[in-house]
Amino acid sequence: MNKRATQADVAREAGLSVTTVSLVLNGRENTRISEEAAARVREAAERLNYSPDPTARSLRTGKTRSLAFISDDVTVTRYASAMIRGALDAAEERGYTILMAEVGEHPERLEKVVDSMLERRVDGLLFGLMSARRVDLPALPRGKRALLVNGTSAGLPSILPAEHDAGQAAVRRLLEAGHRRIAFIGRSPRVYDPYLSATIPQRYAGIDAALAAAGLRFADEVEGHEWEPELGYRGTRRLLERAASFTAILAANDRVAFGAYQALQEGGLRVPDDVAVMSFDDEQLATYLHPALTTMRLPYREMGSLGVRMLLEGEEPVPDAATLVPMPLVERESVGPPREG
Amino acid sequence: MNKRATQADVAREAGLSVTTVSLVLNGRENTRISEEAAARVREAAERLNYSPDPTARSLRTGKTRSLAFISDDVTVTRYASAMIRGALDAAEERGYTILMAEVGEHPERLEKVVDSMLERRVDGLLFGLMSARRVDLPALPRGKRALLVNGTSAGLPSILPAEHDAGQAAVRRLLEAGHRRIAFIGRSPRVYDPYLSATIPQRYAGIDAALAAAGLRFADEVEGHEWEPELGYRGTRRLLERAASFTAILAANDRVAFGAYQALQEGGLRVPDDVAVMSFDDEQLATYLHPALTTMRLPYREMGSLGVRMLLEGEEPVPDAATLVPMPLVERESVGPPREG
DNA sequence: TTGTACGCGTTATCAC
DNA sequence: GTGATAACGCGTACAA
Numbered sequence: 017m018n019k020r021a022t023q024a025d026v027a028r029e030a031g032l033s034v035t036t037v038s039l040v041l042n043g044r045e046n047t048r049i050s051e052e053a054a055a056r057v058r059e060a061a062e063r064l065n066y067s068p069d070p071t072a073r074s075l076r077t078g079k080t081r082s083l084a085f086i087s088d089d090v091t092v093t094r095y096a097s098a099m100i101r102g103a104l105d106a107a108e109e110r111g112y113t114i115l116m117a118e119v120g121e122h123p124e125r126l127e128k129v130v131d132s133m134l135e136r137r138v139d140g141l142l143f144g145l146m147s148a149r150r151v152d153l154p155a156l157p158r159g160k161r162a163l164l165v166n167g168t169s170a171g172l173p174s175i176l177p178a179e180h181d182a183g184q185a186a187v188r189r190l191l192e193a194g195h196r197r198i199a200f201i202g203r204s205p206r207v208y209d210p211y212l213s214a215t216i217p218q219r220y221a222g223i224d225a226a227l228a229a230a231g232l233r234f235a236d237e238v239e240g241h242e243w244e245p246e247l248g249y250r251g252t253r254r255l256l257e258r259a260a261s262f263t264a265i266l267a268a269n270d271r272v273a274f275g276a277y278q279a280l281q282e283g284g285l286r287v288p289d290d291v292a293v294m295s296f297d298d299e300q301l302a303t304y305l306h307p308a309l310t311t312m313r314l315p316y317r318e319m320g321s322l323g324v325r326m327l328l329e330g331e332e333p334v335p336d337a338a339t340l341v342p343m344p345l346v347e348r349e350s351v352g353p354p355r356e357g
Numbered sequence: 358m359n360k361r362a363t364q365a366d367v368a369r370e371a372g373l374s375v376t377t378v379s380l381v382l383n384g385r386e387n388t389r390i391s392e393e394a395a396a397r398v399r400e401a402a403e404r405l406n407y408s409p410d411p412t413a414r415s416l417r418t419g420k421t422r423s424l425a426f427i428s429d430d431v432t433v434t435r436y437a438s439a440m441i442r443g444a445l446d447a448a449e450e451r452g453y454t455i456l457m458a459e460v461g462e463h464p465e466r467l468e469k470v471v472d473s474m475l476e477r478r479v480d481g482l483l484f485g486l487m488s489a490r491r492v493d494l495p496a497l498p499r500g501k502r503a504l505l506v507n508g509t510s511a512g513l514p515s516i517l518p519a520e521h522d523a524g525q526a527a528v529r530r531l532l533e534a535g536h537r538r539i540a541f542i543g544r545s546p547r548v549y550d551p552y553l554s555a556t557i558p559q560r561y562a563g564i565d566a567a568l569a570a571a572g573l574r575f576a577d578e579v580e581g582h583e584w585e586p587e588l589g590y591r592g593t594r595r596l597l598e599r600a601a602s603f604t605a606i607l608a609a610n611d612r613v614a615f616g617a618y619q620a621l622q623e624g625g626l627r628v629p630d631d632v633a634v635m636s637f638d639d640e641q642l643a644t645y646l647h648p649a650l651t652t653m654r655l656p657y658r659e660m661g662s663l664g665v666r667m668l669l670e671g672e673e674p675v676p677d678a679a680t681l682v683p684m685p686l687v688e689r690e691s692v693g694p695p696r697e698g
Numbered sequence: 699t700t701g702t703a704c705g706c707g708t709t710a711t712c713a714c
Numbered sequence: 715g716t717g718a719t720a721a722c723g724c725g726t727a728c729a730a
Binding site for chain 2 (some may be wrong): 067069070071072074075080082085091092094095097098100101104105108113114115116117118129132135136137244245249271274275278281282300301304306317
């Protein structure tokens with residue numbers, strides 16, 4: 017474990033020049049090196065256990081084979097951190113490294129962090145948001161590739177969950193199970209501010225479209241923008257007190273569904289036989305519940321991996337274009353089986 | 358936004374040599390530079406918006422001001438990802454960058470990833486584990502600093518949660534509330550394999566010690582190593598069916614406690630009035646419950662930040678030494694108030 | 699087909 | 715006090 021071998025060492029060992037070594041090891045085809053020389057180089061490299069110094073290479077080429085992943089509160093928030101895993105895996109496959117930074121709720125830190133990443137000469141920047149919304153980012157040098165994962169920002173391409181489809185699919189699943197009287201918990205006018213949410217309006221739109229297509233409206237609704245168990249609990253109690261009857265609850269997200277379960281259980285109602293519950297997100301939580309929750313999964317990991325793929329491959333991404341990633345239906349036990357016909 | 362300014366540009370702008378520029382900008386005190394020259398340099402640097410190229414600097418110094426954070430499944434598992442945040446924040450404060458990689462359940466990937474980090478010339482390596490256990494790591498070059506966060510490995514220093522203290526504190530909290538007949542869910546002989554858990558034996562030991570110190574034993578126990586809601590649910594039902602009465606449940610972790618809640622609720626028992634519940638971990642889940650769960654927090658974020666501090670500061674860490682990070686008691690509503698006297 | 703020599707932007711060693 | 719200049723390890727134009 018002495019000093020690491022350098023290209024010059026390999027050249028000496030192989031009895032050739034550094035040029036030859038460099039050419040061979042970088043697989044340059046156009047300049048025809050004799051097969052024999054190439055073999056000698058490879059053997060020597062092997063023997064000396066040579067691996068190129070990325071620092072020196074970067075200095076020379078201007079490329080670092082590294083990407084910045086900058087997030088707001090992804091690591092400390094529930095399951096959104098899977099986005100990181102997706103990015104990490106995709107980067108590793110391509111021989112890239114991810115430099116991570118997280119700024120929390122401090123937009124002023126963002127500028128510093130971006131600068132520091134730029135100083136480190138990253139080849140591209142990913143911005144990952146814990147919840148899909150619009151953000152204002154510091155200006156980036158022209159030609160530096162950047163995009164948002166689970167968010168949008170002026171002038172940058174973005175990757176978002178396909179919420180409109182998911183909204184439709186959720187409602188359709190309920191309809192297929194034969195439900196006609198469905199209650200909805202979690203509608204909120206506030207989400208129409210893009211800085212609060214970039215996607216929830218689509219989720220609503222998909223939901224309403226699917227319902228309308230079946231000639232239906234919600235049997236009842238509870239408003240609320242704090243999508244925590246409390247809303248689900250109180251919302252469900254209110255629903256139960258009201259006159260309108262319903263056979264299924266569509267919850268704005270899993271935590272709301274969680275609260276709904278509590279109220280249903282207290283009320284002596286069984287899921288899914290008395291009331292079916294369908295939801296969005298697919299947190300860990302969804303698997304803890306009895307019966308386990310059927311929900312539309314937010315594809316964090318896929319979005320993260322698509323993020324690095326888009327950054328690294330293919331043509332120049334289109335500014336302001338959004339790429340939608342499907343939200344799969346995760347079938348569990350809180351909605352009865354689809355009915356034939 | 359043309360090319361970035363270099364040291365030579367600054368030198369030219371200031372009418373001085375690169376040597377002087379380097380000396381001034383690196384704050385070398387010993388070699389006395391005139392105040393005037395220093396000022397000229399600083400102004401010129403400011404004007405050109407100069408910032409040193411870390412690549413070139415690394416090539417020269419052999420240091421990269423970067424740390425590797427390599428984990429198993431931290432990003433995709435519940436709340437352990439807060440460990441990353443802790444590491445990130447501590448690194449940023451010190452001007453270091455974190456290169457992340459995650460290998461999942463594939464030990465064979467570990468070697469490749471470590472190699473790739475070493476090739477990138479990181480100044481130190483952090484290994485972060487989703488759950489505290491012993492792992493076998495590939496050999497590291499002598500002199501390369503490395504340590505484990507939430508785990509142990511032969512020959513390396515490690516950072517672990519102070520489980521013995523936490524076990525004691527949990528029991529004491531219950532005792533203070535006046536409980537004498539306590540049931541425990543989640544004892545398992547399997548955890549004595551260090552490759553499965555490096556810390557749970559201490560948790561047990563602390564628990565048993567505090568109980569013994571009060572001259573008590575558990576009123577009843579349910580074994581189980583799968584610490585999921587199911588265990589808490591079925592365990593609690595079993596406890597309720599048995600003869601032994603109890604006024605409090607100590608659950609192995611929050612998910613088990615969650616299951617216990619469900620069974621208690623079904624049985625018409627109220628938390629904490631009929632049965633108090635105390636637990637370990639402090640997942641998000643703990644705040645969703647009604648009443649919210651009192652639990653001993655696993656200090657992921659603190660462990661992560663301590664990890665980089667130990668790597669970067671202080672003397673050579675002692676191999677095989679474990680540094681224990683306190684697990685705070687998070688007081689919520691599932692245990693009644695402490696009684697006087 | 700292969701080798702020499704230069705430059706990438708720093709820091710560090712030595713002169714002046 | 716300050717300034718040339720030689721590394722650091724690599725890629726490549728140009729020469730041979």
